[in-house]
Every structure is written in C-alpha cells, then in structure tokens.
Amino acid sequence: WSSDVCSSDLTASTGLDALTQLIEPYVCSRPNPMTDALCMEGMRRAARSLRAAFHDGRNAAAREDMSVASLFGGLALANAGLGAVHGFAGPVGGMFPAPHGAVCAALLPHVMEMNLRALRLRQPANEVLPRYQEAARILTGRADAVAEAGVEWVSELVNDLGIPGLRSYGIKPEHLPELVEKSAKASSMKANPIVLTPGELDEILHRAL
Numbered sequence: 001w002s003s004d005v006c007s008s009d010l011t012a013s014t015g016l017d018a019l020t021q022l023i024e025p026y027v028c029s030r031p032n033p034m035t036d037a038l039c040m041e042g043m044r045r046a047a048r049s050l051r052a053a054f055h056d057g058r059n060a061a062a063r064e065d066m067s068v069a070s071l072f073g074g075l076a077l078a079n080a081g082l083g084a085v086h087g088f089a090g091p092v093g094g095m096f097p098a099p100h101g102a103v104c105a106a107l108l109p110h111v112m113e114m115n116l117r118a119l120r121l122r123q124p125a126n127e128v129l130p131r132y133q134e135a136a137r138i139l140t141g142r143a144d145a146v147a148e149a150g151v152e153w154v155s156e157l158v159n160d161l162g163i164p165g166l167r168s169y170g171i172k173p174e175h176l177p178e179l180v181e182k183s184a185k186a187s188s189m190k191a192n193p194i195v196l197t198p199g200e201l202d203e204i205l206h207r208a209l
Helices: 008-026 033-055 060-079 084-095 100-122 128-140 147-160 173-184 198-208
Strands: none
Touching: 008 033, 008 060, 008 084, 008 100, 008 128, 008 147, 033 060, 033 128, 033 147, 084 100, 084 173, 084 198, 100 128, 100 147, 100 198, 128 147, 173 198
C-alpha cells in the first residue's frame, strides 16, 4: 500500500479485492465468531478509507486502514472461506490476462445481488440473509440500511473507482459456458452461502461483462 508504488488503478483493484475478502467470509456458509469480528472491523475500515486512498495515495491514515482491512480479510478467508466471486475469479484469471482484484470488483455486486435473490427464493430462513443486512449497515453507515443498500453501495464504489467490465479482458459471451463449468467446481464456490444454478452463474457473468 506504499503511496510511492501503488497507483490509483492498483489501489482500486487491490482495495476492492480486500473488501471482497471481507464481505465473502462474513456471508459465507461457514463463518465463526473470530472471522465475524475481523470482517466487521475490516469492512468498517474499508468503507471509510478506500475512496480516500484512491483519491489521495499519500493519505497515510487511509492506507493504514486498507492495510489492516487487507490483513483481516486474509485471516478471515483462511478460517472461514470465500464464495462465488472468488469461485469465478480463479478460472477467469487462468483463462484471460485479467487482474485478480479488478475481476473480483467487477463480479462482487452481481454476486451479492444473485445470492440475495437465490436465498430469498429457495432458503428464506437462511441465517445469512440478516448478515447481508448487517454488512449493508456497516458499509453505508446507516442503521436502517437494508441488504439491497449494501449491493447498491458496492456497485457505486466499483463505478466510482473506474473498474471496467469483464469484456475489457477479452471475455466474450461464447466463453461463459466454459467459465460457468469451471467456476462451479472451484474450491471457493463451496463456501458460497447457497449453491447457485448454472443459469444463475451464467447471469452473473453476463451482468459483469
């Protein structure tokens, strides 16, 4: 996170990867009290500091917040798991010259939205649904925020930080069936809060293009 070597583009992609690695363990299928604490504090730090670090690379307080958030995300994913964002990101990175963090950022709001839709449709009593609401409250800073507000906040952040769609890395609609097949088998996908159908996985990728 050194301001001397970390450009705004690199800050955006790595910072959004750090945020993804806080959100996914928090809403994954196997969280625990330790990872919850790490994710909640990490999300607070990223929410208040990622934009600041992006706009002013020499903002030491923002850089420190993002460094701590990144560390906490690493500890959380190692002790809980990730989800569909990283389930996609591995195969995408293996098939295309795409920066990992930027791929995660392009996918994150669409995965969050699809997980919410699938959970409400097939598992409306799943205890992960209140977690999405709590994540929204942390990210937006609003006590009355609903889960969709978190998705909207992430989507706006991705846009504000100039993250391109997956098309920019050469990914085309004809590549999606292979990506869906490979992603469904990825280890990170196993911790997603609900098993997504091939059709749902395909829809996420189409939206992220």
